[in-house]
Amino acid sequence: RSHQDSMPKLTQWVAEGNIPEGLTVFGLDLCEFNRKRLRTSNMIERLNQSVKQRTKVVKIFANEDSCLRLVTVVVMEVSEQWQSSKAYLSLDNNNG
Structure with a gap:
């Protein structure tokens, strides 16, 4: 079973190029x-x-x-x- 089948919205979010936004905290100067x-x-x-x-x-x-x-x-x-x-x-x- 693929991620597309079990998590279609998440795979769509990833496919739309949203990963950098989701990982923003790692690029911050903290x-x-x-x-x-x-x-x-x-x-x-x-x-x-x-x-x-x-x-x-x-x-x-x-x-x-x-x-x-x-x-x-x-x-x-x-x-x-x-x-x-x-x-x-x-x-x-x-x-x-």
Whole structure:
């Protein structure tokens, strides 16, 4: 079974040349403080866990758009938490 069969939207996204955009963080000039935190996937793992918990409660979505709306709300909530809590990443380059 090919990726085209199992993940058609992802393969279309890749075929459209979006990989550089998806890997933007690797080209950034980051201080040591932020680089250490971004080399792990802990932030993404936690985000995925939050999305999974919230979508599991709903179980069945009316359509793809309703799922996308819920996931968008979850991601926005997590983003607000990251912005308002103790900084996991620093905008101050003096931390490195």
